[in-house]
Amino acid sequence: MVIREQQMRALEAAQAGVFRNELAAHVRQIAPVHCALMGDAAVRATVALGLQRADRQRFTLRGSTRFYVEAMFLLGSFFDTDCQYAALTGPLFGDDDEITRADRLYESVMAYADAALGPDRRFERQALNRAMQTPFEKLAERAARPAAVLVEAFRETYPEKLQTLGDTPITALIEKAHGYALEQGPPWANGALFVAEMMFLLGQGCFSDPQYPWIMETLRETGSELVLDRLYRQFAGFVRQAADLETGLTHVSRRQ
DSSP, X not given: OOOOHHHHHXXXXXXXXHHHHHHHHHHHHHOHHXXXXXXXXXXXXXXXXXXXXXXXXXXXXXXXXHHHHHHXXXXXXXXXXXXXXXXXXXXXXXXXXXXXXXXXXXXXXXXXXXXXXXXXXXXXXHHHHHHTTSOHHHHHHHTTSOHHHHHXXXXXXXXXXXXXXXXXXXXXXXXXXXXXXXHXXXXXXXXXXXXXXXXXXXXXXXXXXXXXXXXHHHHHHSOTTTHHHHHHHHHHHHHXXXXXXXXXXXXXXXXX
16 A cells, blocks of 8 residues: 555644644643633643744653653743743753653753742642732832842742742843833833743743733734733732632532
8 A cells, every 4th residue: 555645644643633632631630720820722722832942952752852842831831931930941942852851851851840839839829829919009010120139029029939940030021021022112111020920930932822811912003101010910819819719619629
C-alpha cells in the first residue's frame, strides 16, 4: 500500500489534534480552578500557543512538550521571555539535547513551584488576596517611586516569590512595566505600579496572554481614560472568583 503525501499530512494533522485534546484535558485536571476561570476556548487557545512556543524552543517530544505547556500554566504563557524567570529558563537556551534541557527545566521550575507557589499554590493565592488590599489610588500614588523601593512593596505582597527569585529580576520587571505603561500613553502613567503588579503576579506577558481573556477583552472594549480603573476592578473580580471556585472544589472533595 502506498501512502501518498497528502494522506501523510492528514494523518499528522489528526495526530496533532489528538495531542492537543489530550493536553487540554490534562491541564484541566492539574489546574481546575484556573481553567474554569479561563473557559474552554481560552484553554484550547493556550494549549495551541504552547505547542507553537515549545516547537520554537526545539521541544518536539510529547513528554517535554507537555511539561512546557504545564510550565505555561504555572508561570504564564510567555514565561520563556519573562525577565523575572530568567534564572529558571536558562536550560531552554543551552546546546544540550532536548531530553537534557527538558529535565533541567523541570528541575528548576518545580523547585520554584515548591518554594514560591507552595502546596496547592497556597502562597500564590495568598499573594493575590494581599494585592487586592491596596486600592488603585494608593498604587497610583506610589507609581513614581524608584523600582528598588517598589520591590519592598512586592515583598510584602508575595514574600515567598521574592525570597526564591531575589530582588534583581523583580527590579528588572518593574522597570519593564514602567516602559510598557509609557508606551501605552498618558492615561497609563499613574498606573505603572499596577501594571507591574499584574506582571509580577500573572506573568510579564499577561496583557496578551490567552490565559487571561478578561484582560484582552478589557483592553479592546474600554476607552483609554478608564481602562486601568476597569482592569483593576476586573482583576479584583478574578481574584474573588478564584477564591470562590477554590472553596467550592474543596467542599466537593471533602464530601467525596
